[in-house]
Amino acid sequence: MTDPGERLRSSLAADQSSAAAYGLADFDSPIAMEALRATRVLHAADQEPFPAPGRIRVITIANQKGGVGKTTSTVNLGVALALYGLRTLVIDLDPQGNASTALGVEHTVGTPSIYDALVGDSTLSEVVHQTTASPNLFCVPATIDLAGAEIELVSVVAREHRLRRAIEAYVAALPQDRRPHYVLIDCPPSLGLLTLNALVAGDEVLIPIQCEYYALEGLGQLLNNIDLVRQHLNPGIAVRTILLTMYDGRTKLADQVADEVRNHFGDIVLEAVIPRNVRVSEAPGYGQSVLTYDPGSRGSTSYVEAARELARRGVDLEPLDASAGGPGATPVGALAFGETAEPFRTPSPQTHGSQ
Numbered sequence: 001m002t003d004p005g006e007r008l009r010s011s012l013a014a015d016q017s018s019a020a021a022y023g024l025a026d027f028d029s030p031i032a033m034e035a036l037r038a039t040r041v042l043h044a045a046d047q048e049p050f051p052a053p054g055r056i057r058v059i060t061i062a063n064q065k066g067g068v069g070k071t072t073s074t075v076n077l078g079v080a081l082a083l084y085g086l087r088t089l090v091i092d093l094d095p096q097g098n099a100s101t102a103l104g105v106e107h108t109v110g111t112p113s114i115y116d117a118l119v120g121d122s123t124l125s126e127v128v129h130q131t132t133a134s135p136n137l138f139c140v141p142a143t144i145d146l147a148g149a150e151i152e153l154v155s156v157v158a159r160e161h162r163l164r165r166a167i168e169a170y171v172a173a174l175p176q177d178r179r180p181h182y183v184l185i186d187c188p189p190s191l192g193l194l195t196l197n198a199l200v201a202g203d204e205v206l207i208p209i210q211c212e213y214y215a216l217e218g219l220g221q222l223l224n225n226i227d228l229v230r231q232h233l234n235p236g237i238a239v240r241t242i243l244l245t246m247y248d249g250r251t252k253l254a255d256q257v258a259d260e261v262r263n264h265f266g267d268i269v270l271e272a273v274i275p276r277n278v279r280v281s282e283a284p285g286y287g288q289s290v291l292t293y294d295p296g297s298r299g300s301t302s303y304v305e306a307a308r309e310l311a312r313r314g315v316d317l318e319p320l321d322a323s324a325g326g327p328g329a330t331p332v333g334a335l336a337f338g339e340t341a342e343p344f345r346t347p348s349p350q351t352h353g354s355q
């Protein structure tokens with residue numbers, strides 16, 4: 001099914017049929033539907049956990065175009081994966097620190113952060129924080145110090161490999177049953193040394209594309225850069241996922257952009273589409289993801305669906321060859337992880353009405 005509008009309608013129909021399954025015959029009001037959806041997200045623990053990937057997945061969320069939903073997608077996919085049982089590490093690689101804000105992790109100047117691991121000698125384990133969204137979700141924050149890193153890194157040895165080496169060392173030092181299933185890296189809106197570090201560190205790229213005019217502009221440049229990184233620095237990198245964001249079903253334009261993206265990129269575009277939803281944009285102001293801020297909102301449920309699809313597509317991935325990381329380094333995708341943790345129930349979220 002390629003039409004996002006149709007997807008949303010069929011998702012609503014699915015809500016209706018699961019309302020019937022709950023024995024709730026009179027479940028046709030929007031508020032009741034929203035309550036049902038909230039219940040599903042809140043009780044992630046009672047539902048089937050997402051399947052663990054075939055190998056540790058390091059996903060770089062990149063698009064040098066600003067404001068397309070990189071951070072929002074990193075945070076909400078991260079929270080969804082964690083709530084449904086997968087250990088997830090979010091690395092904030094943007095000096096704006098928006099992912100850190102949305103996950104409620106302190107990132108004032110001087111807070112130990114990704115800057116200290118990239119430019120200084122800190123290990124990721126010294127700068128990582130557990131989040132309040134889920135015990136399965138960890139975050140390495142970014143502070144404004146990172147703004148200087150683009151320049152400071154220029155004189156650092158193996159400057160493009162700093163993040164990759166930091167992640168490799170962090171994961172290798174963890175016991176198997178605490179290694180993350182997913183590492184999500186939120187990039188800044190540029191193609192500088194920070195994004196380059198993220199492309200060298202990742203095994204795959206997820207590109208969020210906003211369903212707006214000019215959405216595809218600049219994408220060629222990003223894809224060229226990824227090709228260059230593949231040729232010279234990270235042969236394993238591939239664009240494996242495209243996520244359509246801020247879809248507005250009331251406009252023809254959104255459908256046109258979605259169709260164009262699907263025609264061009266085919267199967268790597270997730271079926272799940274993220275609608276434009278005001279709860280999504282409100283949540284970071286409360287230091288929360290939309291899943292914890294308003295679990296019944298359309299924004300919340302579509303991020304759960306996108307994360308479920310991402311997880312399902314990761315099941316068949318083969319572990320990477322241990323020698324692929326070059327001398328002295330083992331790619332994290334070659335390391336094993338232990339059993340999936342128990343899914344976690346969201347701690348007393350603030351639930352607001354949703355649009």
Ligand SMILES: Nc1ncnc2c1ncn2[C@@H]1O[C@H](COP(=O)(O)OP(=O)(O)OP(=O)(O)O)[C@@H](O)[C@H]1O
Pocket residue numbers: 065066067068069070071072073094098187188189245246247274275276277278280281282299
């Ligand atoms: N589905 C959505 N519905 C409504 N608003 C959204 C949605 N997704 C993102 N936004 C809002 O759009 C703005 C840009 O989103 P976001 O910060 O995730 O983009 P970004 O690509 O990370 O931006 P930057 O390039 O500055 O890092 C934010 O204010 C965010 O709250």
Ligand SMILES: [Mg+2]
Pocket residue numbers: 070071072094098186187188
């Ligand atoms: Mg951002």
